[in-house]
Amino acid sequence: MTANRLYGPLADVSGDAGYAEHPQRVGFFTDTSVCIGCKACEVACKEWNALPEPDGDVLTLTGMSYDNTGALGSNSWRHVAFIEQPVPANGHAGELITQQPVDADGATRWLMASDVCKHCTHAACLDVCPTGALVRTEFGTVIVQPDVCNGCAYCVSACPFGVIDRREDDGRAWKCTMCYDRLRGGLEPACAKACPTDSIQFGPLDELRAVAQSRLEELHAGGETQARLYLDDPDDGIGGGGAFFLLLDEPEVYGLPPDPVVTTRDLPRMWQWAGAAAVVLAAGVAVAFSGRRDTA
Amino acid sequence: MSEQPQVPPAEFQSYYGKPILKVSRWREPHLPAYLFLGELSGALAVVGAAADATGRRSLARVARVTAALGAYAGGAFLTAELGRPERFLNMLRVAKPTSPMSMGSWILASHSGLASAAAASEVTGLLPGLGALAGAGSAVTGPLLAAYPGVLFGNTAVPAWHEAHREITMLFAGGAMTAAGAAGLAASAVSPDRRDFDAAWKLAMIGAAVESAAGYGLETRPGKSGEPYRTGNSGRVLAAARYLTLSGGVAALAARRSRTAAAVSAALLTGGGICAKVAVLRAGKASAADPAYVVASQRPAEEPDPAMAAPA
Numbered sequence: 300m301t302a303n304r305l306y307g308p309l310a311d312v313s314g315d316a317g318y319a320e321h322p323q324r325v326g327f328f329t330d331t332s333v334c335i336g337c338k339a340c341e342v343a344c345k346e347w348n349a350l351p352e353p354d355g356d357v358l359t360l361t362g363m364s365y366d367n368t369g370a371l372g373s374n375s376w377r378h379v380a381f382i383e384q385p386v387p388a389n390g391h392a393g394e395l396i397t398q399q400p401v402d403a404d405g406a407t408r409w410l411m412a413s414d415v416c417k418h419c420t421h422a423a424c425l426d427v428c429p430t431g432a433l434v435r436t437e438f439g440t441v442i443v444q445p446d447v448c449n450g451c452a453y454c455v456s457a458c459p460f461g462v463i464d465r466r467e468d469d470g471r472a473w474k475c476t477m478c479y480d481r482l483r484g485g486l487e488p489a490c491a492k493a494c495p496t497d498s499i500q501f502g503p504l505d506e507l508r509a510v511a512q513s514r515l516e517e518l519h520a521g522g523e524t525q526a527r528l529y530l531d532d533p534d535d536g537i538g539g540g541g542a543f544f545l546l547l548d549e550p551e552v553y554g555l556p557p558d559p560v561v562t563t564r565d566l567p568r569m570w571q572w573a574g575a576a577a578v579v580l581a582a583g584v585a586v587a588f589s590g591r592r593d594t595a
Numbered sequence: 596m597s598e599q600p601q602v603p604p605a606e607f608q609s610y611y612g613k614p615i616l617k618v619s620r621w622r623e624p625h626l627p628a629y630l631f632l633g634e635l636s637g638a639l640a641v642v643g644a645a646a647d648a649t650g651r652r653s654l655a656r657v658a659r660v661t662a663a664l665g666a667y668a669g670g671a672f673l674t675a676e677l678g679r680p681e682r683f684l685n686m687l688r689v690a691k692p693t694s695p696m697s698m699g700s701w702i703l704a705s706h707s708g709l710a711s712a713a714a715a716s717e718v719t720g721l722l723p724g725l726g727a728l729a730g731a732g733s734a735v736t737g738p739l740l741a742a743y744p745g746v747l748f749g750n751t752a753v754p755a756w757h758e759a760h761r762e763i764t765m766l767f768a769g770g771a772m773t774a775a776g777a778a779g780l781a782a783s784a785v786s787p788d789r790r791d792f793d794a795a796w797k798l799a800m801i802g803a804a805v806e807s808a809a810g811y812g813l814e815t816r817p818g819k820s821g822e823p824y825r826t827g828n829s830g831r832v833l834a835a836a837r838y839l840t841l842s843g844g845v846a847a848l849a850a851r852r853s854r855t856a857a858a859v860s861a862a863l864l865t866g867g868g869i870c871a872k873v874a875v876l877r878a879g880k881a882s883a884a885d886p887a888y889v890v891a892s893q894r895p896a897e898e899p900d901p902a903m904a905a906p907a
Contacts, residue, residue, distance in 0.1 A: 305693070363611045370613060380610060427750055429697035430682075431689040449685045450678020452620035453696050456883070459752040461617040470678025551890050554610030558893040562750050562757055563693055569746045569760050570692075576745060576768035577738035581641060583772045583805065587798035588645040592790065 306564035308533035309420050312541075316435035324439030325482065327491065327499060327542040328507035329413055330514055331553075332526065334498040336365060336411035340377040343493035347478060350374045351466070364409075370554070371414055373464040376475035377490050380553050382410040412553050413499055415490070416441070416462045416475035417530055418541030421561040424454035424463050424474075432472075439504070440477040440541055448472055459537070459559035477541070504541060511545060523547065529555065536560030609886040616752055616883040619876070625676040627872035629669045631774060633703065633740050634767055634868075636665030638775035640710050640737035642798065643717075644730050651791035656717055657782040658775070659730060662737070663714035666707040673703070695746040702743060706736035741771035748875060754820040754892040755882030756875075759813055763875055766809035770868045772802025773840060777864035780850055784858040789851075796850040796857070799864055803844025810837045810871060819891035823878035833874035839867030 303309050313321040344350065353374045361367050364381035371378045386408045418440045425433040425441050432448035435441055443454075443463070450470040454463045463474040478488035486492070491501035500507060511528055518526040529550055530540030536559050550557045609615075643658035674683045686700035709732040716726020745764025748756040756763065779795020786792065810833060813824040823829045843863030849856035882888045 361611075363613075372617075382610070423750075423752060426691075426693040427696065429689075429691065429694045429700055430685040431691070432685070447682075447685060447688070448679070449682035451676070451686075451696060452678065453694070453747075453751075455617045456619045456621075456751040456753055456756075456879070458617065461615055461883075464617050465620050465678050467620075467678075472678075549608060551608050551615070551886065552610065554613055554615060554886070556615050556889050556893055559752070560893075562752055565757070565760075566693060566695075566746070566750055569695075569749045569764075572761050573739075573742040573746045573764050576742040576764045579765070579805065580638060580738040580741055580768045580771055581734075583801045584638065584641045584645050584775075584798060587772075587776075587794045587801055588649050588651075590793070590797070592649060592651060592793065 303538070305426075305566065306421055306536075306561060307538060309538050312420055312435060312439045313437050318437050321437040321439075323503040323505075324541065325477070325502060326418060326439070326504040326507055326540070327415060327477070327488070327501055328511050328545070329415065329542065330498050330500065330511070330545045331410065331412035332514075332518060332523070332545055332547060333496045334379070334411040334413055335496055336379055336381055336409070337495060338368075338379050339493040339495060340413050340490035340499055341368060341375065341379060343489040344377045344475075345375075347481070347489035348376065348476070350376065371416070371460075371462050371464075371474075373466040373473040376415065376473075378414045380410070380412045380414060382548075382552060384408050384410055384548070384552075410547055410552070412544065412546065413490070413494075414553070414555070415542050416477070417460055417537065417543075418475075418477060419561065420533065420538030420541070421563065422537075423457040423459060423561045423563055426561070426563040426566075427453045427457040429453060436479055436482075438477070438479075438482050440479065440482075442476045442479050443472055443474060445471055445473075457562055459556055459561070507543075511543065514545060518545075536564070607887055607890060609890070613886065614884050615886045615889040618880050618883045619751075619753070620678075621876060622676060623873060623876065625672050626876055627869060629672040629676065630744050630767065630872040631770075631869050632665045632669030632672065633744070634771035635774040635778060636662045636669060636710060637706065637737035637739070637741035638771035638798075638802075639665065639778060640706065640713075640730070640733035642775050642779065642794070643713065644734035646791070646794065647727060647730060649794075651794065653786060653788060654779060654782070654791040654795065657779065657786075659710070659714045659717045661778050662733065663707070663711040666703065666710050666740075670703060670707060695743055695750050699740075699743045699747060702736055702739045706733055706740045709733035709736055738768075738771075742768050748879065751879070752889075753879045753883045754888045755823045756879045758818075758820040758892065759816055759824070762809050762812040762816065766806060766813065766871055766875070769802050769805030769807075769809050770871055772798050773806050773843070773864045774802070774868050776800070776802050776847070777843070777861040777868070780847060780857045780864070781861035783850065784854045784861065789854075793851065796847045796860070799847040799850075799860060800844050803840050803847070803864060803867075806840050806868070806871065807837055807844070810840070819888060820882070822888070823881040824874070827881055829874050829877035829881050832870050832877060836867045836870035836874055839863050839870060841867075843867055
C-alpha cells in the first residue's frame with residue numbers, strides 16, 4: 300500500500316484508483332457569498348437526474364426560513380441552507396456582503412449556501428462499501444453504481460457529512476454523481492449550469508482553488524473577516540474536498556462538520572485492536588478448558 | 596485523562612439543531628440478532644475444537660452443531676438487513692480491507708462453511724478426520740467473526756462508535772465468550788451427564804467478567820462521545836445489559852451443582868448479551884442524531900483521544 304492511501308494529501312486520486320490515463324480532476328467551488336437562495340441548483344439537479352420526491356409530504360413547511368428541503372439525502376443532492384442571523388450592532392462591516400438581503404434596520408443578515416456531496420479525496424463511503432458499488436471515476440469524483448449496490452447502508456454511517464442515504468422504497472444508497480453522465484458528454488453538472496450568480500462554479504479543481512483563494516482575499520480586503528474556505532486544503536482530514544466552499548461563518552452554522560476526518564484514517568489501529576480482542580477470546584476459552592475435566 | 600467540558604454549551608451552534616450525520620439505517624432486531632448469533636457461533640467454534648481436543652465429547656457435539664446453526668441464522672438476519680437482500684452475494688464481489696463489512700462477509704462465509712462441515716461430520720460420524728480439520732479451521736475464523744464487528748462500528752463517522760471502538764470490540768469479544776458459555780450452560784441443564792460442561796460455566800464467568808468490564812468502560816468513557824452510553828434509552832439498555840451479565844456470571848458459580856442455576860444463568864447471560872448489542876446500536880443512533888456530538892468531537896479544544904492510540 301502506497302503512502303496516503305487512507306489519509307493525507309493525494310495528488311492524483313484517479314491515478315491512485317487505477318486509471319492509467321484520465322482527465323483532470325474536476326470539482327465544485329461553491330461561493331456562498333453570492334448565493335441568492337433561488338434553489339435553481341436543487342431544481343436542475345432533480346430535473347436532470349430524475350430524482351423522486353423526498354420521503355413524506357413534499358408540501359410540508361419546515362419552519363426553517365425558506366429551506367423546505369431540510370438536508371441532503373437520497374433524493375436531494377443539492378440543498379440550499381437559509382440562515383437568518385442577527386448581526387451585532389458594530390460587527391459585520393463587509394461592503395461586499397451587505398449586498399445580501401438585510402433587514403431595514405440592519406439587524407439580521409441572511410446566509411444562504413448550496414450544499415452538495417464533497418467527493419472527498421479520501422471518501423469514507425467508498426472505503427467502507429463492501430460490494431464495490433461505490434467507485435472513483437476517471438474525473439476523481441465518487442459515484443454509486445445502482446446495479447451493484449445491495450443497500451447494506453454502511454456508507455450512510457461512514458460519511459462524515461451525512462450526505463449519502465438509502466431510499467427505503469428502493470433499498471439502495473444514492474447521492475450526487477456530479478452529473479457523471481454530463482461530464483462524460485463534456486457538459487458541466489446541471490446545478491452549476493443553472494446557477495444564475497456563479498455561486499456554484501465547476502471546473503478543474505486546481506483552477507477552482509486558485510479562484511477561491513483570490514475571492515477570499517477580496518472578501519477579507521472588503522472587511523468580511525469571517526469569510527473562510529472550507530475543505531479546500533489537501534492537508535485536511537479528508538485530503539480536501541472535490542467540492543469545497545467559501546463560508547461566511549463557522550461550518551456548523553450551515554450544518555457542516557467543523558473538522559471532518561475520514562474514519563478510515565484510524566482503521567489499521569482498529570484492525571490491530573480487533574486482533575487483540577480475538578486473541579483475548581481464544582485465550583479465554585483456553586483458560587476455561589485448562590483445568591482437569593470434571594469428574595464429580 | 597481528566598473529564599472536562601469540550602465545548603462550552605453557549606458556543607455550540609448548529610443548523611436549526613438538525614443532525615450533521617445521517618442516523619444509521621441499521622435496524623432492530625436484525626443487526627443486534629446478527630451480532631449476537633455471529634459471536635455465539637464464533638466462540639462456540641473455538642469451544643468445539645477445545646472440547647474435542649480435551650475429550651469432552653458431549654460439549655464438542657453441542658458446540659459444533661450450535662456453531663453451525665448460529666452462523667446460518669446470523670447470516671439470515673444480516674441478509675434481511677440489506678435494502679436489496681437478493682443481492683447478498685454482491686458482498687463477495689470484492690475483498691476490501693478498508694471495508695470491515697467486506698472482510699466480515701468473507702469471514703462469515705468461510706466460518707459458515709467450516710463450522711457446518713465440522714457439525715455435519717460430528718452428527719453423521721462421517722469423515723471424522725476432515726471434520727476435525729474443519730473444526731480446527733472454524734476455531735480460527737470464529738474469533739475473527741466475533742471481534743470484527745467492533746471495527747464495523749468503529750469505522751464510521753459516528754462519534755459514539757468511532758471513538759469507543761476499543762470498548763465495543765472488547766464488549767463483543769467478552770460477549771462471545773458469555774454467549775458460548777451460556778449455550779453450554781443451557782445444554783448442561785438438560786444433559787444427562789453434566790461432567791463435560793465444566794468448561795462452559797468457567798467460560799461463562801470469564802466472558803461475563805470481560806463483557807462487564809468493557810461495558811463499564813463504555814459507560815464511564817470520558818467526554819461527550821461517551822454520553823449516549825450512560826444517558827437516555829441507550830444508556831438504560833446498556834445498564835440493564837450489565838446487570839443481566841453480572842448476575843448471570845454469579846449464577847454460573849452454582850451451575851455445577853444445580854441444573855436450575857445453569858438454566859437461569861444461561862438466560863441471564865443471553866439476555867445481557869442481546870441488550871448490549873441493542874445498546875451499542877441505539878447509542879450510535881443517538882450520537883448521530885445530535886449535532887452537538889459531532890461538533891464536540893471535532894473542535895480543537897478537545898484533548899487527543901486515547902482510544903486512537905495503538906493497542907499495547
